[in-house]
Amino acid sequence: MTFGSTRAIPAMHDVGIHFNDFAVKLANVNGTGSASANTLLMRAIFRMGIPVSGKNLFPSNIQGLPTWYEIRVNKTGYTARALEYDLMVAMNAQTYAADIGEVRTDGYVLYDSTWPLASELIRSDVNFLGVPLTTLCVDNFDAARERVLMKNVCYAGALVALLAIDLEIVSSLLEETFQRNARLRDSNQLALRLGYEYTRENFECPLPFRLEAMDENRDKILVDGNTATALGCLYAGATVAAWYPITPSTSVMDTFTTLCRKYRREALSAPGPNGEVEYQNNYLILQAEDELGAIGMVLGANWCGARAFTSTAGPGISLMSELLGLGYYTEIPAVIIDVQRAGPSTGMPTRTQQGDILSCAYASHGDTKHLLLFPADPAECFDLAVQAFDLAERFQTPVIMLSDLVIGMNDWVVPRLTWDDSFVPDRGRVLDARDLEKVTSFFRYTGEDGDFVTPRTLPGVDPKGAYFIRGSGHNRFGAYTELPDEYQEVVDRLAKKHAAAAEHMPAPVIHLRDGASIGVVSVGSCDLAIREALELLEDSGVPADYMRIRGFPFSSSVRRFLDDHERCFVIEENRDAQLRSLLTIETRIAPDKLRSVLVYGGFPLSAAHVVDGITSQLEN
Amino acid sequence: MASITKPLVPLVHLDRNDIGLTVRDYEGAMSTLCAGCGHDSITAAIVRSAFELSIPPHMIAKLSGIGCSSKTPTYFVRGAHGFNSAHGRMAPIVTGANAANRDLYYIGISGDGDSLSIGLGHFAHAIRRNVNMLYVMENNGVYGLTKGQFSASADIDSKSKRGEANMMAPIDAVMMGLSLGATFVARGFSGDKEQLIPILKAGLAHHGFALVDVISPCVQFNDHEGSTKSYQFTREHEVRATDFVPHRDEILATIPDDDAVSVTMHSGAVMRFRSVPEDYDAADRISVMAFLEEHHERGEIVTGLLYANEDVPDVHELSHTSGTPLAGLSYDKLCPGSGALAEIQENFR
Numbered sequence: 001m002t003f004g005s006t007r008a009i010p011a012m013h014d015v016g017i018h019f020n021d022f023a024v025k026l027a028n029v030n031g032t033g034s035a036s037a038n039t040l041l042m043r044a045i046f047r048m049g050i051p052v053s054g055k056n057l058f059p060s061n062i063q064g065l066p067t068w069y070e071i072r073v074n075k076t077g078y079t080a081r082a083l084e085y086d087l088m089v090a091m092n093a094q095t096y097a098a099d100i101g102e103v104r105t106d107g108y109v110l111y112d113s114t115w116p117l118a119s120e121l122i123r124s125d126v127n128f129l130g131v132p133l134t135t136l137c138v139d140n141f142d143a144a145r146e147r148v149l150m151k152n153v154c155y156a157g158a159l160v161a162l163l164a165i166d167l168e169i170v171s172s173l174l175e176e177t178f179q180r181n182a183r184l185r186d187s188n189q190l191a192l193r194l195g196y197e198y199t200r201e202n203f204e205c206p207l208p209f210r211l212e213a214m215d216e217n218r219d220k221i222l223v224d225g226n227t228a229t230a231l232g233c234l235y236a237g238a239t240v241a242a243w244y245p246i247t248p249s250t251s252v253m254d255t256f257t258t259l260c261r262k263y264r265r266e267a268l269s270a271p272g273p274n275g276e277v278e279y280q281n282n283y284l285i286l287q288a289e290d291e292l293g294a295i296g297m298v299l300g301a302n303w304c305g306a307r308a309f310t311s312t313a314g315p316g317i318s319l320m321s322e323l324l325g326l327g328y329y330t331e332i333p334a335v336i337i338d339v340q341r342a343g344p345s346t347g348m349p350t351r352t353q354q355g356d357i358l359s360c361a362y363a364s365h366g367d368t369k370h371l372l373l374f375p376a377d378p379a380e381c382f383d384l385a386v387q388a389f390d391l392a393e394r395f396q397t398p399v400i401m402l403s404d405l406v407i408g409m410n411d412w413v414v415p416r417l418t419w420d421d422s423f424v425p426d427r428g429r430v431l432d433a434r435d436l437e438k439v440t441s442f443f444r445y446t447g448e449d450g451d452f453v454t455p456r457t458l459p460g461v462d463p464k465g466a467y468f469i470r471g472s473g474h475n476r477f478g479a480y481t482e483l484p485d486e487y488q489e490v491v492d493r494l495a496k497k498h499a500a501a502a503e504h505m506p507a508p509v510i511h512l513r514d515g516a517s518i519g520v521v522s523v524g525s526c527d528l529a530i531r532e533a534l535e536l537l538e539d540s541g542v543p544a545d546y547m548r549i550r551g552f553p554f555s556s557s558v559r560r561f562l563d564d565h566e567r568c569f570v571i572e573e574n575r576d577a578q579l580r581s582l583l584t585i586e587t588r589i590a591p592d593k594l595r596s597v598l599v600y601g602g603f604p605l606s607a608a609h610v611v612d613g614i615t616s617q618l619e620n
Numbered sequence: 621m622a623s624i625t626k627p628l629v630p631l632v633h634l635d636r637n638d639i640g641l642t643v644r645d646y647e648g649a650m651s652t653l654c655a656g657c658g659h660d661s662i663t664a665a666i667v668r669s670a671f672e673l674s675i676p677p678h679m680i681a682k683l684s685g686i687g688c689s690s691k692t693p694t695y696f697v698r699g700a701h702g703f704n705s706a707h708g709r710m711a712p713i714v715t716g717a718n719a720a721n722r723d724l725y726y727i728g729i730s731g732d733g734d735s736l737s738i739g740l741g742h743f744a745h746a747i748r749r750n751v752n753m754l755y756v757m758e759n760n761g762v763y764g765l766t767k768g769q770f771s772a773s774a775d776i777d778s779k780s781k782r783g784e785a786n787m788m789a790p791i792d793a794v795m796m797g798l799s800l801g802a803t804f805v806a807r808g809f810s811g812d813k814e815q816l817i818p819i820l821k822a823g824l825a826h827h828g829f830a831l832v833d834v835i836s837p838c839v840q841f842n843d844h845e846g847s848t849k850s851y852q853f854t855r856e857h858e859v860r861a862t863d864f865v866p867h868r869d870e871i872l873a874t875i876p877d878d879d880a881v882s883v884t885m886h887s888g889a890v891m892r893f894r895s896v897p898e899d900y901d902a903a904d905r906i907s908v909m910a911f912l913e914e915h916h917e918r919g920e921i922v923t924g925l926l927y928a929n930e931d932v933p934d935v936h937e938l939s940h941t942s943g944t945p946l947a948g949l950s951y952d953k954l955c956p957g958s959g960a961l962a963e964i965q966e967n968f969r
Contacts, residue, residue: 047969221968231964237954239946240719242712259964263956266942280942282949284719284935289745293712296705296742300716303703304681304724305947308716326706416965419958425951458947459701459717460724463678468694468702480694 020050020075022209023082024159026089027099028152031063034091036177037152038069039411041159044170045073046222046413049214053079053528055410055604060247060349066095075214079413080529081606086209087162089155096121108207110158112151129203131158136194141187150191157195164206166213167196219416225407226311228378229337230255231417232385233309234263237425238335240308242286242297244316247349248405249339252311257285291319295334299323302333303469305430305458307389309335314343314356317363317400324398325364326471328494331445331456333392333428336400337385339408342602351602352405354524357578360400361552367491369498372552373401373506376527379414381407384550386423387506393428395501396453404573406525406604429455433462442467444478445490451504452497498553505551508558513543519565520546520614521594523579526571526605533610540611542618544569552582559587562594569614571597573605638674646671648695658810658836658851659688659758663695665813666727666756669820670697675725681717682727685710685739688765688838689731689758700727708739711746714753715935721945722936725824726753732773733763736791740772747800747829749935754823754830757793758810760838761849768841779846792916797831798909798927804830805908805927809854810837812923818864818893819925828934835921848919859915860896861908862924884930893925902927 028034035056042054052073059065072079084104090096090111096118100109105125111117113130122128133154137147153174160167170192178185199205229252233241243253264282271278288294294310301308312320317338327334342348343355360372371391375381384401392399429449436442436457444467448454454476457465467478475486476493513534522530527548537544547561562568562583570580577596584591597613599605634642646667651660670680677699684690686707693702701724705713714728735743735757746755761774770778773793774786797805804826808816816834823830835854837843843850848857881902882892893902901907908927915922935941942949 043969221965223965223968231961235955235961237951239949239954240716242716242719263960264954279940281940282942282946282953284939284941284946286715286719286749286935288712289741292709293715293742293745296709296712297716297719299705300683300703300713300718301720301947302716303713304717304720304945306720308720323706323709326709330703417961419961421958423955458721459681460679460721463676463699466678466699466701468704470702470704471706472704 016208018209019212020073020214022073022086023084024071024087024089024163025085025099025102026069026071027092027095028067028069029092029094030059030061030065030067032152033149034067034069034152037156038071040153040170040173041156041165042071042411043173043222044160044165045071045211046217046220047169047173048166048211049217050211051075051077051079051214051216051413053410053412055081055406057603058350066092073211077216078528078532078535078607080532081604083606083608087207089159091151091155100126108162110155110162129158129162129199131155131195131198131202133195136198137191140190140194146187150187153188153191154195157192157197158199160192161196161199161205162203162207164210164212217413220413221416222411222413223378224251224409224411225375225378225381225403226251226339226409227255228382228417229311229385229401229403229408230259232382233335233389234259235382235419236307236386236389238307238309238389239283240286240297240301240306241283241310242288242294242301242308243310243312244288244291244294246291246313246316248341248409249311249313249316249337251409252337252339253285260285291316292322295320295323295327295336298334298336299327299332302392303459307335307393307425309337309389311337311339313339313341313349314359315346317356317359321359321363324370325366325368327398328364328368328370329471330469331396331454331494333389333396334398335385335388335392336398338400338402340402340404342600348602350405352525352573352604353600353602354402354404354526354573355578355600356402357523357572357574357582360402361582363400367495369495369553371395371397371399371498371501371505373399374523374550375401375403375407376524376548377407377414378412379417380550382417384506390426391501391504394426394453394504395451395497396428396456397497402524404525429453431455431457431465436462436464439464443476444469445474445476445493448493451500452493502553502555505553505555507555508550508561509548510557510561511546513538513545516543516545517566518542518544518614519561519568520544520571521549521561521568521579521583522571523549526573529605529607530571530610532607533614536607536611537614540615542615544614549579552586554583554586558583559589562587562589566593567595568593569595569597569617571605571610571613573600574598575600637671639676641671641674641677643667643671645677645699646697648693648698651692651695653688653691654840656839657688658760658834658838659692660695661810661813662756662758662816662834662836663692665816665820666696668813668817669824672817673821673824675824679724680727681714681724682729683710683714683717684729685731685734687731687734687763689729689836690734692758693727693729708734708737708742710734711739711742711751711755715746715749715751718751718753718935720947722752722941723945726751727824728753728755730755730757732757732759732761732771732793736772736793740791744796744800747797747802747831750801750803750828750932750938752828752934752936754820754826754832756820757831757833758836759793759833759849760836760842761847762838762842764838764841773849775848778848779844781841781844783846793831793833794926795909795912797833798905798912802831802927803828803929803932806830806832806925807921807923808832808834809858809921809923810834811851811855815864815923822925822928826928827930828932854921857920859920859922860924861900861911861922861926862893862902863896864893864925896924903929
């Protein structure tokens with residue numbers, strides 16, 4: 001144990017030096033400005049070319065509650081959440097005890113030594129590094145607010161020294177961030193140096209686990225899923241968006257708005273009649289009165305031929321369920337982005353879960369089924385968001401993309417997004433005036449193609465295309481009906497259309513291993529932890545095949561994977577095994593073949609959960 | 621509206637409007653509402669209004685929620701695009717449709733149950749956004765399809781068919797519209813087509829949210845003694861704020877010598893109406909509300925064009941939306957391309 005001085009950091013030869021493989025947890029109080037310091041560190045490591053992740057575990061609150069940020073560095077790219085930490089930056093006295101308890105044996109705790117640490121907090125198997133952050137900031141800054149804010153940059157400086165983060169990179173990131181505010185830039189640079197220099201002078205730096213520059217990130221970017229989703233919607237050509245603010249999806253629409261202002265604003269050659277308008281917007285974003293309204297607007301806009309979407313979370317899906325049924329039955333395209341959070345009810349708005357799988361698959365009363373997409377990371381959010389619009393219009397039905405809080409609100413290192421300029425959106429079967437000229441009459445639900453899709457027309461295009469659409473019982477001509485045969489003819493076609501969409505959904509990603517007898521099945525953001533766990537399992541003699549499902553309805557390859565394995569472990573982040581239920585209902589696989597590993601406490605999945613969850617069931 | 625099947629060849633000569641269509645071209649399917657239902661009269665007035673304004677039928681989008689009133693879009697303008705949606709949700713669906721295609725005439729049909737209870741929030745917010753549409757509230761004070769429960773517009777002490785008195789305070793659509801900033805507010809009576817047709821025409825010509833509350837008695841469940849939404853009660857208690865100058869005067873284009881006030885609609889059409897109390901000012905929202913309140917206290921129902929303001933930007937003008945409907949923009953105008961994507965990602969390092 002060391003205690004706030006140069007005294008006794010274990011000598012390096014005692015512990016061995018590890019490069020680019022550690023986890024740091026930063027325990028903060030929310031609303032104190034720690035987030036920017038924490039992302040600064042993450043970005044610096046990214047720029048050093050090293051695989052890294054940063055996870056923000058924050059409360060549903062604006063100021064005063066505990067918040068954590070976890071940085072995991074792993075040279076082979078396994079950056080899912082770790083459950084044990086090599087270094088804890090303990091900046092929140094309220095949670096000292098729990099935070100210090102999470103440090104591994106021989107790990108380190110960095111704390112503000114302006115105040116002594118209570119003796120009962122001291123662990124003899126952990127090294128304590130005291131840096132007088134408050135004193136340093138009070139001595140060097142005048143304004144009260146600045147003294148609080150700069151403490152964060154000051155500990156960032158300490159970490160730069162302890163972890164061998166490239167000081168030049170951190171410094172240039174500060175220059176970029178504050179290029180328009182010289183005063184703030186100078187304060188930040190000063191705070192960074194204060195922490196850095198104090199740490200170098202008082203401790204043996206760097207620590208035995210440390211960084212060493214790599215070249216893994218040349219073709220990578222650092223982006224959160226909500227930003228990537230918004231980009232996907234922009235590139236898909238969405239022009240109308242309607243939404244109601246809700247954590248954790250709000251930043252989808254915030255980003256979409258920012259992007260539209262930049263890329264969808266057109267300068268007009270001549271000012272308007274009163275000389276006041278110099279531009280026009282090739283988009284309209286409507287902040288709705290509630291989620292009922294938001295989905296109504298999306299359906300209205302799609303009915304009129306615009307690509308329109310909404311973004312929401314579980315509580316919004318509950319409200320939208322009513323009109324999702326209307327969209328399904330009347331066959332109107334719609335794209336819904338569901339950034340899942342922990343339910344039920346309000347649940348834990350800033351914690352993650354995959355709890356909306358079943359409610360989205362069958363949203364609404366009566367027989368309804370929707371198309372679902374499951375992205376695993378921000379890069380896939382971009383691709384699948386674009387695909388969502390094509391699928392919605394191709395199959396004339398709502399498509400729900402189920403992202404989650406971990407993907408949506410954290411920065412991920414992912415391959416650079418690419419765009420093929422020859423891309424042509426699939427607008428599905430829409431008859432224009434010329435098409436209508438060739439037909440004697442038009443009836444909305446006749447003329448199905450091989451996928452059971454019937455052509456639609458858009459309001460205002462042509463007199464012959466006018467039709468009456470209704471959420472009440474209708475026959476294939478679109479007319480009101482209460483006759484069993486007429487009603488069933490339409491709903492039976494809808495079931496066939498849903499089934500036909502299966503082979504158009506993105507294919508599952510399947511990784512096979514030699515000698516594998518068990519299969520692992522999952523969706524979405526579990527991916528990273530599972531891939532790491534599969535390595536660990538193989539090392540311990542349990543090779544497993546892996547299928548990550550990306551769409552619902554399930555394609556035949558999903559069923560084949562299940563058939564090919566004696567036993568499959570379905571790993572998901574909810575209590576009730578929703579993915580497993582959906583698989584058993586929809587593929588009619590024997591339920592006994594599917595075992596569950598369920599992690600639903602609200603924090604992201606880690607490889608340890610997967611390994612333990614599988615091995616404990618293998619032993620039984 | 622057709623309440624009986626009509627011969628395919630008209631027996632009488634039918635006038636043609638500016639685009640060569642007859643009133644028959646603006647009719648719809650046969651009504652399945654009860655004989656004598658006020659809603660059928662409103663349907664007939666809508667048919668007439670759209671005919672007289674020479675609107676191409678396919679440029680009309682008619683939408684509704686659920687309820688007796690919401691059945692009526694089937695009964696008018698068969699060549700229009702129709703959408704019978706879900707209970708209370710007509711307003712957001714029109715809002716979205718209008719967002720995508722600002723060139724259509726939007727006629728939203730709703731009732732007091734649809735708009736003042738389940739869809740109250742949507743109704744209020746469509747007004748706030750000044751969505752360019754005609755919003756017709758067919759107001760009968762009861763839920764007809766579920767057989768006679770009071771709606772939120774039922775007056776205190778109004779009696780149900782079974783004789784029970786309503787004790788809850790009513791929500792007055794007109795007062796709500798005025799207080800939320802609706803840019804066109806009128807009240808009509810289904811029993812008075814002469815007044816209702818000009819109101820609906822003005823509402824269609826209005827640029828922005830036109831609220832037309834129409835007292836429309838339910839002959840089955842709310843047309844008895846003791847009801848304040850019956851034909852008899854409405855006739856006996858109607859007070860006119862404004863009266864319309866007949867259609868034929870409109871085209872004379874002479875300076876009015878009959879105290880008529882001309883309102884030039886956004887589309888260029890001129891509506892001429894006359895204040896019945898001489899000092900009634902349909903441009904002064906506060907005095908309109910005071911006038912309505914005063915008559916409401918006396919148990920009277922004020923009808924006419926109550927308030928109009930043609931100078932308020934609609935949701936598109938507020939948002940600087942493209943003049944070309946968004947649904948009509950070509951994809952190459954919407955996709956920023958690979959170059960921009962690379963540029964955006966420079967910030968992701």
